[in-house]
Amino acid sequence: MLLASIDDRIAVWMATHRVEVLNDPTVWIGTIDRLGAVWIVLAVVVGVARRCGAARIVLLAGFTALTTLAADSASFAVKDLVDRTRPFVGHPEIHPLYAVHSSSFPAGHAATSFAGATLLSYVAPRAAPLFVALAAAIGVSRVYDGVHYPTDVLGGAAIGIAVGAGAAGLLALARRRRSA
Numbered sequence: 001m002l003l004a005s006i007d008d009r010i011a012v013w014m015a016t017h018r019v020e021v022l023n024d025p026t027v028w029i030g031t032i033d034r035l036g037a038v039w040i041v042l043a044v045v046v047g048v049a050r051r052c053g054a055a056r057i058v059l060l061a062g063f064t065a066l067t068t069l070a071a072d073s074a075s076f077a078v079k080d081l082v083d084r085t086r087p088f089v090g091h092p093e094i095h096p097l098y099a100v101h102s103s104s105f106p107a108g109h110a111a112t113s114f115a116g117a118t119l120l121s122y123v124a125p126r127a128a129p130l131f132v133a134l135a136a137a138i139g140v141s142r143v144y145d146g147v148h149y150p151t152d153v154l155g156g157a158a159i160g161i162a163v164g165a166g167a168a169g170l171l172a173l174a175r176r177r178r179s180a
């Protein structure tokens with residue numbers, strides 16, 4: 001009960017204390033993550049920066065797309081089970097910055113973001129702080145925009161980290177087999 005109260009308070013406070021200049025960027029940051037698109041682009045950037053060659057870049061981008069799709073699918077499976085209402089439904093003082101129609105828990109954008117960030121952090125560990133910062137910013141934007149509670153984001157992040165870690169594990173296994 002205490003966690004729900006804190007969750008409600010944070011969601012209401014963030015969505016009712018917006019700074020207008022941040023409204024468009026927070027919507028935009030969620031848009032670039034739609035279905036993990038930003039992570040696929042970043043996979044290409046990582047591949048180019050590491051001079052992987054065209055075939056490996058395509059494989060990395062494709063594997064990143066599959067990873068973010070898996071995280072998104074897992075989040076929607078949980079959404080169907082939990083069926084939590086969006087914060088703007090339970091709190092009329094929240095005016096979302098855009099319309100959404102699915103269940104609130106977990107945050108799918110957080111799931112795809114943290115899956116992509118986890119996988120790409122394994123591939124390019126030096127850039128890990130940047131990947132995690134971007135994933136966190138995407139997650140926070142969901143609460144700021146009035147479409148998720150903080151625990152929705154944490155739940156989505158947990159799903160994303162699990163899926164991303166599984167994908168990184170598969171890459172590690174493939175690397176070991178290739179070098180054996």
